[in-house]
Amino acid sequence: MPQREDDAGQPSARSIWVRLRNTIEHVLRCLFTFFFSSPRPRNNSPAREVSTEKQEARLLVLGASDTGKSTFMRQMQLLCGHGYPVHERLRHQPHIRRNLLESLHKLVSHLAAYGAQPATPEAQEAAQAFLAWEDLEGLLSEGALMDKTLIPKAQTLWADPGIQEVYRRRSDFHLMTNAEYFIAYAERILQDEYLPTVEDILRMRYVTRGVVEHRHELKNMIITMYDMGGQRPERENWARQILDPSAILFLASLSEFDQNVEEATEYEPRNRMVESMEIFAEVLKYPAFQNIPVILILNKNDVFRAKIKEVAIRQFFQDFVGADYDENAVREYITKRYEQITEDHKRNIMVRYTEATDTRDFQDVFSFVSDFVSRFLLRRGALF
Ligand SMILES: Nc1nc2c(ncn2[C@@H]2O[C@H](COP(=O)(O)OP(=O)(O)OP(=O)(O)O)[C@@H](O)[C@H]2O)c(=O)[nH]1
Ligand SMILES: [Mg+2]
Structure with a gap:
């Protein structure tokens, strides 16, 4: 119905009200469209479809032997898998x-x-x-x-x-x-x-041979983790075994600075932290691992805290200049040594400290890792 104005051409109070109401409706409609509808494709660019599929992440868990890689996997099984039913506990x-x-x-x-x-x-x-x-x-x-x-x-x-x-x-x-x-x-x-209790299983030592694969379906992502044996013969196969990983979790132990590598001979002792740093440098060099994020997990924080009260790192790393037995200074020194390697290889890494046997601690680290990898995959997807 056309709007009516009064005879003198002046808008009546009613018509003013109708105009005002229409304007308000229009503004509200525009606001609604702006905030709640999907963005339109620009000119000739094809519409990007909103995918309902879950992201797939392939995480390689690497690091020297005895650094806690399999313990990490066991925590994953507790957090995202079927846990440890009686028959599995008996197996251990x-x-x-x-x-x-x-x-x-x-x-x-x-x-x-x-x-x-x-x-x-x-x-x-x-x-x-x-x-x-x-x-x-x-x-x-x-x-x-x-x-x-x-x-x-x-x-x-x-x-x-x-x-x-x-x-x-x-x-x-x-x-x-x-x-x-x-x-x-x-x-x-x-x-x-x-x-065995769950804690016994988390504290168990069982050397990994080959690759152990675990697939977990999370709310927004499917994560497949590959636990790679860290002893010397196992490491030779790392780069060949898993193609196209999404990220690397590199585990190193904070508490190994005063220990020697188990496989080294009596005549050729090898400090574990030195060997771990060398393995880290090798991993950063692998051509297949060039464009993927690396998260460095410095593990065994509990063992480290206890050890630092009794053992001076300077006996093993003479370039340490902080106060002996100062937990923070030593932790920072170890972190810097790894960071220096990433700088030498012009890579960025994220560093996290953990105690892989502690479930709550693991959950914090895992939530950081899964968020980080999810954002990386989204960014990478947006580029292709
Ligand atoms: N107290 C304590 N023990 C840990 C921690 N992380 C791992 N361990 C123990 O350290 C031992 C070695 O851990 P694993 O997970 O088997 O080490 P790995 O890196 O898989 O070793 P490989 O299979 O030889 O490559 C196990 O007995 C674990 O329970 C930690 O943060 N604190
Ligand atoms: Mg293992």
């Missing part, structure tokens, strides 16, 4: 028992090298029981019943000052990171019906 039972028995065997085997003796006849008898590896290995075969007398023997041995002295020198030989944890739980682990 022999590995954890082996960790415990091997740790005790190693400690006893090094008594003589440090001129230490068990202090009491009971401790001497206990030491004998853990010295004969063939007997201990027999307990690890399928269906073997546990020797319960080993429980008090393990406890006696651990309380012995000679064994404590060898334990203090553990960086000289290759005692596994969580030996103390497993020995503390010897009574539980040496029961016939022992069922």
Whole structure:
């Protein structure tokens, strides 16, 4: 209906109201269109379709041996996978028992090298029981019943000052990171019906051979993680095995500065941190890894914090100029050494500190990693 004006050509109060209402409606419609509708394609450029497909990320988990790569994968299984049902926990039972028995065997085997003796006849008898590896290995075969007398023997041995002295020198030989944890739980682990807890599994040492692949579907992304064995023969295959990765998580241990590489010989000792930095430099050089982000995860923060109170890094890295036993100064020094390598290779990296055995800590790091990789994939997608 046409609007009406009064006879004198002056707009009536009603027509003013109608015009005002139309103007308000128009403005509201424009605002609505501006804020809520999808952007139109520009002139001749084809419309970019909004994809409903999930992003796919392929993460390579690299780093020297014993830096925590598989522990990271186990945390992923807890966070995004099916966790650890009873049958899976049982599968790890022999590995954890082996960790415990091997740790005790190693400690006893090094008594003589440090001129230490068990202090009491009971401790001497206990030491004998853990010295004969063939007997201990027999307990690890399928269906073997546990020797319960080993429980008090393990406890006696651990309380012995000679064994404590060898334990203090553990960086000289290759005692596994969580030996103390497993020995503390010897009574539980040496029961016939022992069922490993999730924490036992996170603390377990089991060397990775080849590549272990895990696929996890998250809310906005499918992540496939490849855990690559970090020992020397395993590393030779890294670049060849996975094509087109989306990002690299490089794990290094903050606490390895006073340890030697396990595979190195007695005559050719190799500091673990030095070797880890060399591996890092190699990874930055691989042609296949040139245009993808690298996230450096400096792990074993808990072990590092405990160690720094007792061991001066300057004994191993003479260019350290901070205060010995100053946790922050040493952490910063280690970080700078890795950052220097990235500068030399003209790369940018992100650095995160973790304790891979701590689930809450892992969740923080993982949420950072998944956000970062998701944004990288979006940016990369926008360029093609
Ligand atoms: N206390 C503590 N232990 C850790 C941490 N991260 C890893 N470990 C332990 O260190 C040991 C080695 O960890 P793995 O995850 O097996 O190391 P990896 O890098 O996969 O080693 P390879 O398979 O030989 O390449 C295991 O016993 C882990 O439980 C940590 O942050 N704190
Ligand atoms: Mg591993």
